[in-house]
Structure formats: C-alpha cells, structure tokens
Amino acid sequence: MSNDVSINVAGLNHWFGSGEARIQALYDVNLKVIRGSLTALIGPSGSGKTTALTLMGCLRDVQDGSVNLMGHELNGASADLNVALRRQLGFIFQAHNLHGSLTALQNVLMGLQVHGTADSSGQLAAARHMLKLLGLGDRMDYLPGNLSGGQKQRVAVARALVGNPQVVFADEPTAALDSESGRVIVEMLKRLGQVRGTTTVMVTHDNRILELANRIVTLEDGRIVNDTAP
Amino acid sequence: MIRFLQALFGRLPIGWLQLTHSRTRFAAALAGVAFANVLVFVQLGIMNSMATATMIPYGFFLADIMISASDANSMTEGGNVARQWMFQAMEDPEVKEGTGIFVANVSWQRADKTLGLSTYGVDPTQTSFLSPEMAARTGTLQLPNSGILDRFSRGLPRDEAAAIRPQSPLSFEVSGTTLTLYDTFAGGGGFGGDGYMMVSDQTFLTLFPARSSGAPDHILLKVAPGAHTEVVVARLQTLISDKSLRIRSYATAATEDLRYQQTKRPTGIIFGFGVIIGILVGIVIVYQVLSTDVADHLGEYATFKAMGYSQRFFLSIVLEEALILGVLGFIPGFGVASLLLAGMARATTLPLTMTASMAAIVFVGTVIACSLSGALATRRLAAADPADLF
Numbered sequence: 020m021s022n023d024v025s026i027n028v029a030g031l032n033h034w035f036g037s038g039e040a041r042i043q044a045l046y047d048v049n050l051k052v053i054r055g056s057l058t059a060l061i062g063p064s065g066s067g068k069t070t071a072l073t074l075m076g077c078l079r080d081v082q083d084g085s086v087n088l089m090g091h092e093l094n095g096a097s098a099d100l101n102v103a104l105r106r107q108l109g110f111i112f113q114a115h116n117l118h119g120s121l122t123a124l125q126n127v128l129m130g131l132q133v134h135g136t137a138d139s140s141g142q143l144a145a146a147r148h149m150l151k152l153l154g155l156g157d158r159m160d161y162l163p164g165n166l167s168g169g170q171k172q173r174v175a176v177a178r179a180l181v182g183n184p185q186v187v188f189a190d191e192p193t194a195a196l197d198s199e200s201g202r203v204i205v206e207m208l209k210r211l212g213q214v215r216g217t218t219t220v221m222v223t224h225d226n227r228i229l230e231l232a233n234r235i236v237t238l239e240d241g242r243i244v245n246d247t248a249p
Numbered sequence: 250m251i252r253f254l255q256a257l258f259g260r261l262p263i264g265w266l267q268l269t270h271s272r273t274r275f276a277a278a279l280a281g282v283a284f285a286n287v288l289v290f291v292q293l294g295i296m297n298s299m300a301t302a303t304m305i306p307y308g309f310f311l312a313d314i315m316i317s318a319s320d321a322n323s324m325t326e327g328g329n330v331a332r333q334w335m336f337q338a339m340e341d342p343e344v345k346e347g348t349g350i351f352v353a354n355v356s357w358q359r360a361d362k363t364l365g366l367s368t369y370g371v372d373p374t375q376t377s378f379l380s381p382e383m384a385a386r387t388g389t390l391q392l393p394n395s396g397i398l399d400r401f402s403r404g405l406p407r408d409e410a411a412a413i414r415p416q417s418p419l420s421f422e423v424s425g426t427t428l429t430l431y432d433t434f435a436g437g438g439g440f441g442g443d444g445y446m447m448v449s450d451q452t453f454l455t456l457f458p459a460r461s462s463g464a465p466d467h468i469l470l471k472v473a474p475g476a477h478t479e480v481v482v483a484r485l486q487t488l489i490s491d492k493s494l495r496i497r498s499y500a501t502a503a504t505e506d507l508r509y510q511q512t513k514r515p516t517g518i519i520f521g522f523g524v525i526i527g528i529l530v531g532i533v534i535v536y537q538v539l540s541t542d543v544a545d546h547l548g549e550y551a552t553f554k555a556m557g558y559s560q561r562f563f564l565s566i567v568l569e570e571a572l573i574l575g576v577l578g579f580i581p582g583f584g585v586a587s588l589l590l591a592g593m594a595r596a597t598t599l600p601l602t603m604t605a606s607m608a609a610i611v612f613v614g615t616v617i618a619c620s621l622s623g624a625l626a627t628r629r630l631a632a633a634d635p636a637d638l639f
Contacts (some may be wrong), residue, residue, distance in 0.1 A: 106557030116551075119262070120269075
C-alpha cells in the first residue's frame, strides 16, 4: 500500500433542512484515505456514516469544508466534473438498486457501457467473467426478480467492480449475504487494493469482516470519535 | 428486436426493456397513444372533408375570374351581381368571354325524407365554362324544366341514381313545377346540403320566379390565352364602377371560401379545436405514461447517475420510450381511424378519407408530441443529487 492519498476530507460540515428545521449531520470531519486501503466506517444509526460516504463519493453536493477526491476538489465542482469522477468510482449500495428490467448480465454491462460502447464484445466478455468470479455463471440471463437477495447483491458488486474503479464506496455491502459470501466480497476488495491500488471505503455494521479492514473509523453524532489509522 | 434496437441506439435498449417488462402496461400505453391518434385522425378527416366538400362546386366550373357580391363569402352565400358588370368587364381586351351562374337551394320532397339540393343555374350553351364531366351532360339542360343530379346525394339510393338516364328520366315536383332529371354527375353530400343539381338558367328562373336574369349570383370570366389572370383582375378592379364587388381569380375565390369555412364558420372552428384537443390529449397520455415510468424507475436512474451516466443518457432512454410508443401506437391508431372514417363516409356520404398526407402529418406530430412529453418527463432527474433519490 502506498502513501498516496485518494481522499482528503478537511473541515467537512453537512446539514439537512434549513432555518429552524436544520439538522447538522457532520461536524468538522477530517479524514485522509490512503490509496489501496480498505477503510471501514462504523457507528450507530444516524451517526453520519452514509452522509460522509455520499459526500466523498460525489453523490451529494459539499456544503462546507473540503473533499478532495483523486486530486479533484468536490466543493463547488461542476456537474461535468461530478459525472467524470463518478465514472472512475464503483458504488455498492445496501439495497442493490439493480434495474428490474435488465438481466444480471445486462445490469453488469451497464457498469461498462458508461465508458462507451466501442468494444461491445470485449465488454460482454468482461461482464460474463465478473459474474462467473462471483459464482453467478448460471444466473446471467435471470432478471433480478428471479434472483435471491444474496445473488442480487453479488450482481451489484459485479456491476460496481467490472469497470476497474479507482475508488469503491460500499454501503453495507454484506448485509444481505451469508458470512461466506460476505467474506469473499470483502477479500476481493482487499485484493483489488493490494494488486491494483483500488481504494475502498465501506460503511458496515458487520463485525465478521472488520478484521479485514486496514483502518476503522468510528463516527458518533456526526463526529469522528475513534480512528485506528496508523 | 433487442438486437435491432441495440444496433440502432448503440447501447442496451433500456427504454424498450422497461416498456415491455410489463406487457399489460405496455399494451395500455400503446392503446392510449392509438386512441389519441384516432382522435386526431377523425378530426383531421372531418376538417379535410369540409375542405373537399367546399371545393366540390368549384370543380363543376372552369373559369379564370369570378365576380361576386361583397358579402359573398362562399359560392352559396351573398347577394346578386348585376349582369351589366359582366358586360363592362368584357370591355377589357384580355377578357374573352363571361357567363352568370345562379345558386339556390331546392327541396326535393321524397317519400322517406326531403333532400336539400344546392342548385346551379347555368347557360347550357356556354360549355367552355363547365368541367368536361358537366359539359358532356348538359345537352339535355336545353330542354325546359330539366336537370342533372348529383348521384352521390345523401339519402338517394345508389340504384335509383344509377337508373337516371336520358332514356329513363326521373321527375319530381318543385314549387308546382315538374322537374325532370335526365342524367347524373359526381358530386357528394356536404355539410350544408345533401347534394347538387344543375339546371339551365331558364329553368332556374322558372323554379325561382322572384329571381331576375339580370342579377345572377356570380359572374365567371375567361381571359384570353397568354393573359396573366392577376393582372386582368387588377385592371377590372379599376375598370368596374361598383367598387364593392369582389373581383378575384377563380382560384383565389376558392381559397378564400375555404379559409372562410375553416376560420369563420362554427363548424370549421369547432373541428379545428377538435384537432388541437386531440393533440393535447395525446401529449397528456404519453406524458402520463412516461412520467409514471420515470417515477417507477427513479431508483434505477439515480443509480445510473451515481455510476456516471449523464443527463443526456436519461433523455435518450425516455426519448427511446417516446419513439417506441409513438411509432407502435400509430399503427393501430391508423388502422382504427381508417375503418372509422370509411364507416362515417358510408353513413354520411361526406368525403371522409384517409390520405397519405394526413397519415404523414399525424405520424410526425405523434413523434414530436411523444418526444416533447418525454423531455418534460425527465425534468425531475436533472435537478436532483443521486443521494436525494435514494
């Protein structure tokens, strides 16, 4: 693992609502995530984990403070920059968010076609390979409605990773999986970090996989209360 | 189909896959588009039939210039024109000949119903002012109290019309005069009368004794070969003393009559509104379908946004859906409308037909309306952060 910083968060504040109904979700969060590392964000519900994740992953506009993602400042970033950065990221959501009208293979293909469709046969081969890696070789033509919860989550993982993202953001990626499958996913993420320098930031409540993380950051009430960073 | 669309769009045909995921909803959406198409087709068909019906009597005559009273907005409306103006017009060196035509309505009391016939009184010896079909049939008009009848008159059985021949004429009473029909011609029921009849000007004056031979309804003029009609019209407007008269080319008179029917008469305004309403219904139906589809797939679209797909991508999906709905919905709409128009034509004898131009206009309009609806339906996606959509 290098010492390069993939994500640099400084003085990050975030709130929801306005006026008297305004609720602050993050208070002066500071965080540096090293390239190739696997960082776990833990904490009770409502502690701001997912909010921090969505801000780092440019899914939400930064209101106050700085978030530098792969060398680009997200505070005040243009819509075009957000689109360009998102194409270098991988997202694994808690509710898989697969497209119900597309087969497993087509869903994974969407993770590649965002980069263009010039090499459609190559993309098809890559999508098939990723699904086989995750044990879904015989489920490629199934619609999500005909897959189990765990299978859907594995398709979502395949979709997030098939494009070789530089950073992966995962929100409870193992919640719908058994311990064996969950461990396989997280080990894959860790191996990607070691081999390709893929950085992973993961929100999780799953104690079974915490030991695999390089670093555990604990949030409570919008503040970092513990950080096992070396 | 998927491979074809994939080749067409250069990506997975997500719009097609979304639409066809639920066959029932897809069928309902297509039915909605088809319904809107039928609405517009029927209204357009009625408007076109009004235009065609308006032009029918203009097709009976051949003329270059028409002189009418100032209040004569159509062939059958307005006051009379003094024949002296025809003679004054013929002083122009480029006006070759002229004739007057009389117009009035005749009621033919039949056993089952009364037919209203727009009747034209013409000089049967001046056949150069008549269309070839009319000219071939007006020989018998030189007989007193004779006429030729529109064989497509509404309420007239076709076999009865077909039997009217010089060898087997048909007579009926009009205002105490026995009128004998010796032949038929192709006309057609309109929105005003049930059909047409042509008689000699002398027969006309017999049927309508209050009318004067010196005051026809319109004067038709022919110009000399090589003369420019509009130039002659301009000269006549200066030459003729009565400045209130409408002196126009025959083609202009027909065009202005049509515009009057479409924009000033209640039927034209109502049918025009009908077309607009049909278009609006179509837009609303497609917008409802597409916006519901966007709402149903908001989570998926938000995920694609998070993956780095641009607004243009979402617009392309919704436009893909709009085009599919527009094209596939047009086909049954066209079929049903064709059948409806044919049925209405049979029932009313109005010239209601499906034409290639109507089909092209409605198809292009459907695609545009669907695209507009699609563009409106994606507005919500443009403004939101992906995180807000989860």
